[in-house]
Amino acid sequence: MRLRRHLIAIAGAAAIALPLSACAAPAAESAANGEAAASAEGFPVTIDHAFGETVIEDAPERVATWGWGSTEAAVALGVYPVAVAEQVWTVGPDALLPWVEDAYEEAGEPLPTILSDPEGGATVPYEEFIQADPDLILAPYSGLTGEQYDTLAEIAPVVAYPEAPWTTPWDEEIRITAEALGLADDGEAVLDEIAAGLAEQAEAHPEFAGTTFAGIWDGDGFVSVYTPADARIEVLTELGLEVAPSVAELDTSDGGFYYELSYEQLDKLDADVLISYHASQEDADAFLAKPELQAIPAVAAGRVAQVADPVTVSSVSPPTALSFGWAGGMPALVDAIAGALAD
Template identity: 45%
Template sequence: MPEFPFRRAFCLGRRSAAGIAAAAVAALALTACGSDTGSKADSSAPSSGSFEPVTIEHAFGKTEIQEKPTRVVTIGWGSTDAMLALGVVPVGIEKQEYGGDANGVLPWVADKLTELDAQTPTLLPSANSADPAYEQILKLRPDLILAPYSGITEEQYGKLSKIADTVAYPKQPWSTTMEEIVTVTGRSLGLADEAERVLADIDATVAKAKAEHPEFDGLTIATLAYGSNELYTYTQADPREQVLRDLGFETAPSVLDLTKTADPGAFYVPFSFEQADRLTSDVLLTYSASEDELEALEQNPGYRSMPQIEAGTVAKVVGEAEVAAVSPPTALSVTWGLPELVDALAEAATSAS
């Protein structure tokens, strides 16, 4: 499997479920009576009148939020950005090792915190092949946990729900669109109207880029990620594919054919180096975490056999932060990473026209 920075393969750790649940209940009782040992930055939201109770449906049922959340923890990808775009600072966020700075803070998140004159929230360990940081989350005394774009399991959701109201993804893990993340976050915080305005601004940004590049319209596109043993393409279930369609591209038929070999709802499809020439398209978009990774891809015989290489219609996004910004984009990263993505696509599209 490739280095998918935002698709955390959550699984149970070595501690027993019963042990974690018991510790959570005990700690919750203590913190409810104790002093504030939580984040340096409480959640704060713009005034929007009285809060109306809301019910959020998701893959594991329904979450009823009766009172306006004031201490929110985010898990996974995108919900931190959605909150900040709405002017609300979480009390706890997961570190983002891929694309983040030495502390695990993404550049567009750091920029927005500075704009809001807010301190960095408490940084939680990223749940990479592990459980969410239950005990540390508990210490923050959240009244809401947002995980609309994550990979939490039903068991993990159950344990998080013992700590605070928890909102999971709508249907499939790691497949929630940016629009859904912003909408769910806005509804959960009582800021649905503000969320609509955030989305309208994003739509306008993407629409402007599309209008400036009519050469994108109707061209087919495929995405490609490099693994040490395989290549990967993203399916239409993946949000990063959606932004390419929003820019005017069409998903290549070869991607749809490969998707038939994957599990239902899969966001990516692996295939061997020897099958690389099956991934045909007018434009090929590659994601590489570094120049070294790009060089390894370009030296691969399977990659060199692809027709887009000879045609000169390959767009390249290189660098962890650059890849993170557009794969998939968030309420904050879309404006941070879109210009570089569009420039790369424009060069490839011109060669394909």
């Protein structure tokens, strides 16, 4: 997802070795990035996370990001990272997410170095981090292991996730990023703007209030059901939707962001509307025609909102500080949910 490690793993798309990503443009001496960095006032900053605490002594000027969403959070705050993780599942090894590339170009910023990540976080390109020479590494929504964290921390201060891999709420990621950059007030302003947009969408769709939903990815003989711990699910509750009780009742993840549900149990996944994520429109069409999936009550009733193709899926899985307003992302998903409920 944009589909980071987890959707890559679920979709089975991360098994292919890909060539090393090249720097999209020289970002080593980005004066503008330095100017956008936080004022020295308010430092040092201490961030608590799953691996302890990270002390950021001075306002960072060369930020690198890893995982999902922290690039966009930094850019929304006026800080343009000099190195960012590639998103192979979404756009391939040598490209930037469209909303990220647009933001750099509109600001006249040099495009960042793209850090190779063909396995969605399973391995970390330490040498590439060293070459990028960051003074801060942001990874608040990632799958870093303790060993990976310790190794990266030898290169620069690292901000990891608060509790568990890939489960940081979308708003907390923005808040953590802002705090690490010494821009906490600006972070709240970004969140206020996003909240206003979500409230406007909720008001435009009063039928969402109290409507239960489940989000899934179809596998081979099972579906992956996303739990409320997953940010793509949590954000939809801001629209008035409610996670179906059956999602919790069937949950075997032990606090994870998804669990696998066999086809034999699909009839138990009861929800007013189903949101299904797909790697292509062809897969989305095949999903609706698959006999086994008719056991899901919402599928049988035709109440399915689909999100197809990697870029679109990534834009809402979950949305980021830059993709909330992307026309093909959340606005389109909201329309799809409304259409499914109207059928």
